[in-house]
Amino acid sequence: MRTKRFNFALARSAHARMLAGMLSAAALLPLAGCGGGGGDGSNPSSSNAAPAPTPAPTTPTPTPTPTTTGSNACATQQAAVQMAAQTAPAEPPIDHLIVKLKTLTATRAMAAIDNGTRLDAVIQRSMTRWTAPVAGSARAYASTVGQAPVNVQVERTISNGAAVLSLGQRMAATDAAALAQAFAADSDVDYAEPDHPMQIRDTPSDPLYSQQWYLSDPTAGIDMPPAWNVTKGSPTVVTAVLDTGYRPHADLAANLMPGYSFISNVNTSNNGLTRGPDATDPGDWVTQQELSNANGPYYNCASQPSDSSWHGTRVMGVIGATANNGAGIAGVSWLGRILPVRVLGKCGGTTSDIADGMRWAAGIPVTGVPNNPTPAKVINLSLGGVGACSTTFQQAIDDVTAKGVTVVVAAGNDGLSTGLDQPANCRGVISVGATDATGRRASFSNFGADVTLSAPGVNILSTSNTGTTTPGADTYGLANGTSLATPQVSGVAALMLSVNGNLTPAQIQQKLQGGTRTTKLAAGTSCTAMPAGSGILDAGAAVASVN
Missing domain, CATH: 3.40.50.200 (Peptidase S8/S53 domain)
Structure with a gap:
């Protein structure tokens, strides 16, 4: 997912432009008994936030509300208005899904149905079920769903037993969410959701x-x-x-203790390596040329170029x-x-x-x-x-x-x-x-x-x-x-x-x-x-x- 949690102050000019001192969009919204808007803290903004992902298609576990003291009491009063009115930033394209199969029943387990075979069948059924878009947001990217078939492949398994599926191309976040819903509708699937980018x-x-x-x-x-x-x-x-x-x-x-890198994608790692014991930071700069290259791995991955953070x-x-x-x-x-x-x-x-x-x-x-x-x-x-x-x-x-x-x-x-x-x-x-x-x-x-x-x-x-x-x-x-x-x-x-x-x-x-x-x-x-x-x-x- 994309929204930056880190903003440079008094630093290099490229980072200075990225300061997230933005006024809240809620400042323009009517508030319930709080006497003001949502963005009147310090340091007004000089730029917009980077793109952000859309909500996952699966139903999340409800989050309990902390004790409503201080500003949380105000936030609780405002919640319905703010959540209805504010719009999340746009999310970068998605190129992977996370799909977890349901646990086999004893009868099916005895039938020696392995997860690889089950997952292949789920992919086949889900892709048949899904109607690929032929126009709209997907066409914004170099490899559009409407122009080329999605080539879903099992890439790896993560630590909770879910599979990471490569889509073989990037698609708009809304289309990826729809595809994940097609997988989630399969009776053999526990949950399915886009593998959202984070920043x-x-x-x-x-x-x-x-x-x-x-x-x-x-x-x-x-x-x-x-x-x-x-x-x-x-x-x-x-x-x-x-x-x-x-x-x-x-x-x-x-x-510092010896660490580990869990980055699976060599383009993201930026050091020629994937997962392994080298947790050093080689730099994460991105240029305008990289952001503008529709055929490159960094196309539209950020709202603007930046130096290494x-x-x-x-x-x-x-x-x-x-x-x-x-x-x-x-x-x-x-x-x-x-x-x-x-x-x-x-x-x-x-x-x-x-x-x-x-x-x-x-x-x-x-x-x-x-x-x-x-x-x-x-x-x-x-x-x-x-x-x-x-x-x-x-x-x-x-x-x-x-x-x-x-x-x-x-x-x-x-x-x-x-x-x-x-x-x-x-x-x-x-x-x-x-x-x-x-x-x-x-x-x-x-x-x-x-x-x-x-x-x-x-x-x-x-x-x-x-x-x-x-x-x-x-x-x-x-x-x-x-x-x-x-x-x-x-x-x-x-x-x-x-x-x-x-x-x-x-x-x-x-x-x-x-x-x-x-x-x-x-x-x-x-x-x-x-x-x-x-x-x-x-x-x-x-x-x-x-x-």
Whole structure:
């Protein structure tokens, strides 16, 4: 899925153009008893968001509504109006489906009907059932469904037993959803959905700590010093960062563990490799020529060209940059370990690869991949895209939380309700919105009943790289986005587990929400200017609650 969770501030011009400081579309909508619109946080926008996927065709598991305090109470009142009126961005073309067969009955299992034969039969029946479009949106792409037959082939099996089917060409997201529905209608199919593309969302002695306002400010920041007085983290607590991979930055190296790449597509990986133990980030830049080439693999995969983001390296720096080493910045969890899991590359990644990466990070075996010897207790997902929570995502989240792993997700940077954004709208995750230095909701931050809490997401300083395409030298840079708010929450969750390793994901969420701070804004301030969720993360209160 596409919507970026990460936006560069004061950076290279190409990234500056990508700042997601957009006013919410809800600002123009009538609101129910909130006295204002949805986009009156900070930093008005300079550009539109990148394209986003359409909802999956399957029926998602309902997401329970968090406690309606603070801006969530307003968001609940607005939900019906906003969800009816706002329109999701357009989704890039789709070239794969995810199809899971039903479990065989004992009688059929005894008949030795293997899954390969069953799947072949399902493909044949479903393609006969489906009526291919001959005009409209599909014709927007180089290989149109109306001009060439769809050549469905089984490509691989993912960690929940579902098959990833290659369509042999790209088709419009609406057409892919219709094709998935044709598969889902088969009596042998448990569920079927498009394999949606996903994209990034953007008191130590360290010399740059003074610029890390979001860690030290006790009002608009997360007030880390009281938490650090209790714990600075533990090397036994591993946080997995599912992202673009990492650069071996000097301020990160001490806390990095050997990771793994789950990218299945060589064009996405951008390093000539597919799945394997190399989780380093080769760069994810994309040029206008690549975006405009209708016969190329990157056609229309983003709304505009961009330099390499080094997104994973930035997210990891917020969580665990080495502190008190006389250099650079301080991470939230100084002594915790970071497990890089590469699932995003050039033009993003796929739901199926991310689901496999989540299970592997939690210590769940994935076929064809060596077992993870150092399972994570926290998974950071600074990524996402538009759509209802897919079955593939929800099953992966259910599996890892059942293992006691806390999943922290960026709420998204569209300035809209998270009801349109997955996996932030999935059941069992901690969804994180963004605030600015005044404590207001950042204008780009998504909001709504699905958001758990907020953390600073404007002018966040972290580890980066000087390369605009391929890697250059270590550096530090400022960026905006719910992508940068999310690792602050992940880092604090890791600190809480350092104090009490028996905490469950539900307990961590409850204690994080219970300690949040509300913002003291002027009377009459619009609901949607308030921090999304229960309030702003308070690290000291969260750690004290488990001490």
